[in-house]
Amino acid sequence: MAIALIRTFIARGIAALGSLALVVVIGRLYGASGVGVYALAFSIILGTAILARYGMNNAIMRFVGQDHHSPHVMVYLSWGVKKALLLSFIAALVIFFARFYLESIFDAEGLSVVLTGIAIATPAFTLGYVLSGFFKGIRMPATACLLEHGSVSLVAAVLIFLIHSSGVAAIGWGFALASWLVLLQGICQIWLWWRQQNWEHSTTAYEPLVTRKQFAISSRAFFVMSLAGFMQRVLSIAIAGWLLSSDELGLFKTSQETGMAIAFILIVINAIFPPRFARLYHQQNMQALGRLARQGALLGALVAAPPLLVCFLFPGWVLGLFGSEFVAATPLLRLIAVAQLINVATGSVGFLLNMTGHEPLMRNIALSCNAIGLLLFFVLIPPFGPMGAAMALAFVLVVQNLVALFYVWRRLRIWTLPMPNVLKWLGV
Numbered sequence: 001m002a003i004a005l006i007r008t009f010i011a012r013g014i015a016a017l018g019s020l021a022l023v024v025v026i027g028r029l030y031g032a033s034g035v036g037v038y039a040l041a042f043s044i045i046l047g048t049a050i051l052a053r054y055g056m057n058n059a060i061m062r063f064v065g066q067d068h069h070s071p072h073v074m075v076y077l078s079w080g081v082k083k084a085l086l087l088s089f090i091a092a093l094v095i096f097f098a099r100f101y102l103e104s105i106f107d108a109e110g111l112s113v114v115l116t117g118i119a120i121a122t123p124a125f126t127l128g129y130v131l132s133g134f135f136k137g138i139r140m141p142a143t144a145c146l147l148e149h150g151s152v153s154l155v156a157a158v159l160i161f162l163i164h165s166s167g168v169a170a171i172g173w174g175f176a177l178a179s180w181l182v183l184l185q186g187i188c189q190i191w192l193w194w195r196q197q198n199w200e201h202s203t204t205a206y207e208p209l210v211t212r213k214q215f216a217i218s219s220r221a222f223f224v225m226s227l228a229g230f231m232q233r234v235l236s237i238a239i240a241g242w243l244l245s246s247d248e249l250g251l252f253k254t255s256q257e258t259g260m261a262i263a264f265i266l267i268v269i270n271a272i273f274p275p276r277f278a279r280l281y282h283q284q285n286m287q288a289l290g291r292l293a294r295q296g297a298l299l300g301a302l303v304a305a306p307p308l309l310v311c312f313l314f315p316g317w318v319l320g321l322f323g324s325e326f327v328a329a330t331p332l333l334r335l336i337a338v339a340q341l342i343n344v345a346t347g348s349v350g351f352l353l354n355m356t357g358h359e360p361l362m363r364n365i366a367l368s369c370n371a372i373g374l375l376l377f378f379v380l381i382p383p384f385g386p387m388g389a390a391m392a393l394a395f396v397l398v399v400q401n402l403v404a405l406f407y408v409w410r411r412l413r414i415w416t417l418p419m420p421n422v423l424k425w426l427g428v
Contacts, residue, residue, distance in 0.1 A: 011142040015150020016264040022153040022160070023257045026171060027322035029164045032250030033109075035322075038171050039253035040106055040241045041114045044095060045175075046149065047234035049126040052087035055222030056080035057133030062218060063210050064137025072209055073137065074194070079215055080130045088126035095119040106241045110168040117172020124179035125152065131186040138193065141272065147186045152178045225359070228366030232396055236377055240389045243381040251329040252386045254322050256393065258311060259336035265303040266344045269296045273348055277355040289356075290414040297347025297416040304344040311337040332390040339394035342401060347416035349404035358411055362404065369400035 026034050060080045064073040095102075099115035128147045135144035145151075155178035156171075163170045241249050273296050280289040311318055315333045319326040353362040373396035380388030408414050409428065415421040 011145035013264065014154065015145050015148060016261055016267075018150040018152070018154025018157065020257055020261060022157040023254055024322055025157045025161050027250070027254060027326060029160070030168055030171075031247075031323060032254075032325050033246040034168055034171070035250030035253050036241070036244075036246030036248070037108050037110050037114055037168060039237055039249050040102075040108055040111055041118050041172065041175075042149075043234045043237035043241070044102070044115065045118045045122055045125055047230060047238075048088070048091040048095065048122055049129055050226055050230045050234065052091050052122075052126045053080075053084045053129050054087065055219040055224075055226055056084055056215075057129045058222035058226075059133075059215055059218040060130065061133040061137040062222075063215065064134055065139075067209075068138040069197070070209075071197070073134070076210065076215065077130075077134050077190075079212065080133070080219075081127060084126050084130045085123060088123040091126075092119045092122040095122060106238075108241065108246050113167070113169040114172040117169070117174070117176040121172075121176035121179040124176075124183040125149070128152065128179065128183050128186060131183070131190065134190065135186075140193075143186075143189055147182060152182050154178075155181055221359075225354075225363050225366075228363070228370045231367075231370035231374055232393075235374055236389075236393065239374060239377045240381065240386075243377070244386060244389065247325075248386045251326060252332060252389045254319065254326050255329045255332035255336050255386075255390060258318060258333055259340045262304045262307045262311065262337055262340040263344050265300045266348070269300055270348055270351055274351040274355050277348070277352055281356045286412070286414070289412075293347055293352055293408075293414055293416045294418070297345060298418045300344040300347060301341070301418050304341055308337050308341050329386070332386055335387075335390050335394050336397075339397040343397045345417060346401040346405045349401060349408045349416060352408050352412065352414065352416070353404060356412060358407070361407060361411075365403050365407070366400060369396055369403065372396075372399075 023035055023038070026038050030037075057080070060076050063076045067073075095115055096119035099112040099119070102115065103109070103111040128149075132144040132147040135141070135147065152175065156174045159174035159177055160170050163174060166173070237249075237253070240252055244252065273292065276292060277289060280286075280292065312334055315330040315337075316327050319329055319333060350362050350366070353359070353365075373392050376392035376395055377389060380391050382388070384391065405415075405417060406423065406428075408416065409421070409423050415424070
């Protein structure tokens with residue numbers, strides 16, 4: 001597990017660096033308004049990818065992971081790729097033809113030219129996540145991480161810097177080229193892996209153990225679970241973009257992305273630990289399950305502490321890396337940094353519930369908290385501006401994890417927070 005953790009840590013580190021680097025480059029080149037336009041454009045392609053992959057990335061991970069040496073895995077991959085490609089192509093056309101309308105809705109000058117490139121990037125960006133699910137299923141989580149948006153952002157940052165003289169349109173074109181390059185390397189990785197399997201003479205390659213109907217049912221279930229992420233990462237930005245100016249949205253997006261640097265260790269842990277949670281629960285080894293969950297939470301808190309201190313004590317210096325105008329986001333960054341620490345310190349409570357037969361409970365927690373969070377965006381942004389958006393985001397991060405922590409203790413009798421168990425003291 002240690003080797004897998006290190007590899008995934010490095011891959012996730014590259015991805016986190018890429019997301020942050022892209023915002024730095026755009027902030028330096030185009031200022032806060034440019035970051036605001038990028039935030040809207042990215043929320044559109046991210047939301048489109050969530051809808052177009054329809055949970056198939058996780059369904060592929062599930063069924064491939066059951067027996068990743070079976071030739072059937074390529075059948076599952078083909079089902080997901082074909083459907084995601086069709087849906088993402090339709091979505092790309094919608095984005096392209098609606099680009100001027102979207103610019104007028106958000107009153108974001110330059111959004112339409114960025115969306116031209118975003119439309120071209122949509123199929124590749126979506127398929128990258130589908131291939132990522134396949135690599136997670138065949139026990140290659142580090143490779144999977146490099147197919148998601150962090151790697152695309154890193155490549156896009158370099159490309160945008162090289163072609164920035166073309167104006168904000170460079171954001172869209174750079175993102176499009178980066179998406180297709182990352183997808184191409186993913187396809188090459190799958191081809192190299194396939195060459196090593198010696199399946200040419202297999203007679204069962206087209207007799208999958210899972211039917212299309214079962215695959216579709218599983219995809220639909222994962223899609224419903226992904227709606228919470230859609231609400232938090234897509235609809236929240238859309239609402240903020242509608243209520244805030246491009247400059248103000250840029251300040252919020254910058255503090256949000258910087259705060260994610262604190263939580264990236266949790267993303268690493270969540271790429272490694274969940275299958276082990278499932279195995280230990282299946283074995284009814286609750287003592288080992290609790291110990292592993294607590295170790296993950298403690299590791300996350302220790303690794304997250306240094307970036308938290310930097311963001312909390314020297315926010316002006318951190319935000320100054322994006323440009324002098326971003327220093328105004330100092331209070332936003334401090335608030336989001338504290339919320340992300342709580343997110344990390346509670347550990348993988350969501351996956352603990354999901355991997356132990358409590359998926360409906362976790363789904364309801366996530367959907368309820370995010371729905372309230374979206375309402376808070378409408379309520380808090382008008383009087384408080386970007387700070388209101390940060391307050392709404394912090395509410396979702398803190399409350400969702402604390403509620404999940406409560407139910408992990410109630411249902412599993414596992415306490416993950418690295419501090420005394422206050423619920424036990426209260427007799428819960």
